[in-house]
Amino acid sequence: MLNCIEDNEACVVGTVCGYLTYSHDVHGERFYRFMLRSDRLSQNSDLICVTISEKMLTEISIDIGMHLSVSGQFRSYNNYTGQGNKLVLTLFAKDVAIAYETDEPINEIYLNGYICKPIVYRVTPFGREIADILLAVNRAFNKSDYIPCIAWGRNARFAKHLEVGENIKIWGRMQSREYQKKISDTETVTKTAYEVSINRLEVGETDKEERETTNFAEETDDII
Numbered sequence: 001m002l003n004c005i006e007d008n009e010a011c012v013v014g015t016v017c018g019y020l021t022y023s024h025d026v027h028g029e030r031f032y033r034f035m036l037r038s039d040r041l042s043q044n045s046d047l048i049c050v051t052i053s054e055k056m057l058t059e060i061s062i063d064i065g066m067h068l069s070v071s072g073q074f075r076s077y078n079n080y081t082g083q084g085n086k087l088v089l090t091l092f093a094k095d096v097a098i099a100y101e102t103d104e105p106i107n108e109i110y111l112n113g114y115i116c117k118p119i120v121y122r123v124t125p126f127g128r129e130i131a132d133i134l135l136a137v138n139r140a141f142n143k144s145d146y147i148p149c150i151a152w153g154r155n156a157r158f159a160k161h162l163e164v165g166e167n168i169k170i171w172g173r174m175q176s177r178e179y180q181k182k183i184s185d186t187e188t189v190t191k192t193a194y195e196v197s198i199n200r201l202e203v204g205e206t207d208k209e210e211r212e213t214t215n216f217a218e219e220t221d222d223i224i
Contacts, residue, residue, distance in 0.1 A: 002171075007112040008137050008145065010091055010174060011071035012048055013099045014038035014107075020062045023051055030054040033090065034062050036070065038107045038174070046107065047176045047192070051075075052093040060096055067099040074109055074174060074196070076145045087146060089194045091174065107173040109196055111147060112204065113137035114167055121160035131156035133198075135168070148195040155201050167204035172197050 018035030038046045072094040113135040120132040131151040175197045
């Protein structure tokens with residue numbers, strides 16, 4: 001369970017479904033990345049990108065098919081390669097342990113941040129209410145993570161009245177979903193969106209001075 005002490009906490013139990021690959025290095029410390037599949041009770045599953053330091057790999061090896069418990073922070077960085085999504089989301093691992101196959105699925109996240117773009121509220125053709133929220137979550141060294149979040153039903157109806165700069169706290173899960181993007185009149189491509197699905201939402205107390213000093217424009221270029 002999450003302690004909700006920090007502004008950004010996440011934990012997941014899942015199965016490794018991608019090879020460990022080199023990601024980047026910071027100040028001589030190398031970081032690697034792998035994909036983790038988190039099963040839902042509905043029999044669907046979510047794919048979560050996990051970033052891990054080489055220092056943690058001395059204690060555990062990452063192999064396809066392993067069941068792992070990973071806890072850390074859900075972070076964002078800009079993708080300048082021109083391939084894939086412009087904003088990349090990853091679970092930055094602070095603790096990794098072997099999990100049992102019999103362990104119940106866990107996919108939990110808590111975020112305490114600020115709305116940094118006008119909320120987009122819409123109703124699907126099937127009558128389902130949805131609100132898209134971009135949340136800026138502050139972290140050390142004057143950096144922020146920009147996390148796309150999605151609210152449903154009564155949470156969406158409530159969120160549509162919130163304004164840019166308001167502080168909100170959310171509880172939910174990290175999710176992935178495929179969608180079709182039209183690139184021409186005759187061609188579409190399948191892409192994957194990564195976001196946080198909101199189960200619970202609360203408005204925090206944000207005074208005027210705090211709103212004015214919170215920097216929403218400074219996007220982070222790294223994930224450390």
